[in-house]
Amino acid sequence: MTSPAWFANAVLYQIYPQSFSDSNGDGIGDLNGVTDQLDYLAWLGVNTVWLNPCFVSPFRDAGYDISDYLAVAPRYGTSDDLVKLTDAARRRGIRILLDLVAGHTSDQHPWFLASANDPTDERYIWAEATTLPEGWVPSPGSRPGSYLRNWFDSQPALNFGYARMDPDEPWRQPVDADGPRANRAALREIMDHWLGFGVSGFRVDMAHTLVKDDPSKAETSRLWTDLRGWLDRAHPEAVLLAEWGYPEQSVSAGFHADFFLHSGGPTGGRAMRSLWHNRECLDSDTWDPVDCFFDAEGNGSPRLFYKTWKSAAAAVGPEHLCLPTSNHDFARLACGPRTAEQLPAAFAFQLTWPTLPAIYYGDEIGMRFIPGLPDTEGSVVGPRYNRAGSRTPMQWDDTRNAGFSTAPADALYLPLDPAADRPTVAAQRADTTSLLHRVRRLIALRTSTPELGPAGDVRVLHDGYPFTYLRGGNYLVAINPRREPASLPLALDGLDGAVPLETSGVTVREGALDADGFSYGVFALTGR
Incomplete structure (x- = not known):
């Protein structure tokens, strides 16, 4: 896999759109708000922006439950606003990527509403057995039986077929059945639609999960290889980034980069967690304890990360490995006992190590993970696992609502960091010794020095x-x-x-x- 020239040495920036910048004062960030802040992103030096899902949704999982793939959610604006954003970003040397939720829809999607009332519809995975494994949800319509969910009950799994048949599970269909074929065609239609609006590619949510019971991911890889072949013909400059965790599989399947994840992959996420994940803020009962290299006590080690990176880099090349500071699902760098003085070293590593770095919005100023927030649009997924703490509004300045929105404080998507010393872009831009200026200088040094990029x-x-x-x-x-x-x-x-x-x-x-x-x-x- 060869990346387009514009992406070969990318510095990515992830924007959670509902929390970045609110242009119309309703308390929720929007596309025009992102457009308003493009000069800041250009000043920072990033060249690729990934937006979390901005499609029509009932927002039971913050937009990862889509009810219309071909329309922008009204709270974010319109398709014309997206065109304005992509055009304005291109003029500043920035490309916009959207988030493609390929494996499931909302249970409010017209496809699912039809399927729940039509026993012949194969767009989703249905079973009429009375005894089923965990993960099946009773039909909400006239269709008998249950459907398979991917995550929440409100996220029915699209049917891309099964890699293996099982006589004890007669609902399994091969990957070339009518339902899987229709869903593969729909993915092509969705990508073609938004690429026509000027976006430059997609980060694909749960990209490795499409074909079920596919232990080697051979059938899932074949699906993406086919789509990559079409993209190379129709949109050769478009990139695909994978939420997968096994670069050896995803890159050979046609993705330009794969993320190091806090979960999944060959080490079950331990390689990433051993680097800078702070379990005191955001945890899962299934994650084993691991000392963090970027914690103050000095009990950690970079060896597991380095070993995992080295294996993947040898297989696919370091230019196809993406290293995030954090994301919408995991704790920020500034979390729990980790203080502001610890953050510059983390960025110095991220921006000089041979990967594609991805900065989660606000991490460049040291925004903190905020515990104890209410469950917001499905943010709570476990007793100590509330993702809302990583999704709070961007802190721009010291004006009302930290410059995020003119709405009343109780109308904001999530509460702000309540601390009097919360970091802001304005304060740090005025201080050349700040974390923000250090990150900017490191990005500029990396961009101007090929030996510090992914290819060196x-x-x-x-x-x-x-x-x-x-x-x-x-x-x-x-x-x-x-x-x-x-x-x-x-x-x-x-x-x-x-x-x-x-x-x-x-x-x-x-x-x-x-x-x-x-x-x-x-x-x-x-x-x-």
């Missing part, structure tokens, strides 16, 4: 504290995310003449490197 090679010199590596043979990076300082004996040509490019608390001398607590350094080795 990496040589790990030390896999403890400080994590130290060489990029492109001439750029030295050291990351010390713990509270305690660290020193590293380092026999490296050119070290004594190293030129600091972006540093905070790291110094080099002949034969050694010294790192303060919560420090990072990027150096050019000019004498090599």
Whole structure:
């Protein structure tokens, strides 16, 4: 898989649209609000924006339950507003990606309402057996039996067939049955529709789950390979990003990049969680405890992440691996006991490591995960698992509602961070020592230095504290995310003449490197 030139060294920025910027004062962010903030994104230096779903929906799962794939939800604006956004973004060198929910619809979608009353309709997976495994929901219509859900009961699974037949489960259909064929054609229609409006591709939700009982993902991969072939002919500049977790499968299936996830993948998400996931904020009873490398106590290690990354990079190339700071489903970097002084080192790592970095809106100013919020549009998915804390309104300035909206405070999509010292874009833009300016400088350094992008090679010199590596043979990076300082004996040509490019608390001398607590350094080795 070869990425389009515009995406080859992308820096992504994820926007949760209902929480980013409200242009009409109704308390919910919208597309015109995103357009209003494009100058900020261009100033920051990102070139690719991924929007969470903005289609018509009853919003029982924050828009991941779609009732019309071909229309913008009125609360976000209109299709014309999306065209205005994509055009204005292109003029600033920014591409817009939409979120494609491929595996299920809302139970309010006309397809499902018809299927629930027509025993011959095969768009969804239905069974008439009285005893069924977990995950089946009784029919809400005149059709007898139950339907298979993907996540919530309100998200019936679209029928893309089963990879394996089972005589004990007669409802299973092959991937070339009428229902699966109709759904594959619908995916093509949906993508073609929005690509015609100027978007540049899609992040695909749960991309690996379409064909059921597909342990090797061979049939799911074949489905995406077929769609990728069509895209290459009809829209060759369009990209696909996968929520999958196995780059070896997804990239060979036609995706341009796969995300490192907090769950799933070959390590069950431990590789990502061992990096900077903070379990004190957002947890699942099924996740095993793992010490975090980017926590202050210094009990973690980058080794599991590095081993997992190395295997995937060897298989598909690091330019197809996407590393997020967080996202709408998981805790922000600034979570629990993690303080603002710990965040710059995390960004210094993310923006100098060979992957495609993805910044979740607000992480660049250190927005905090806010615990204890109400269940909002399906945000609660477990006793200690409320995703609302990562979805609060963007904090732009010190005006009313932090500049997010002119609506009354009780009309906002979610409450704001109530802390008096909550970070804002305006305050940090005025302070060149702020996290925001550091992130901007790191993005600019990465963009202007090919050796620091995904294509440059990496040589790990030390896999403890400080994590130290060489990029492109001439750029030295050291990351010390713990509270305690660290020193590293380092026999490296050119070290004594190293030129600091972006540093905070790291110094080099002949034969050694010294790192303060919560420090990072990027150096050019000019004498090599």
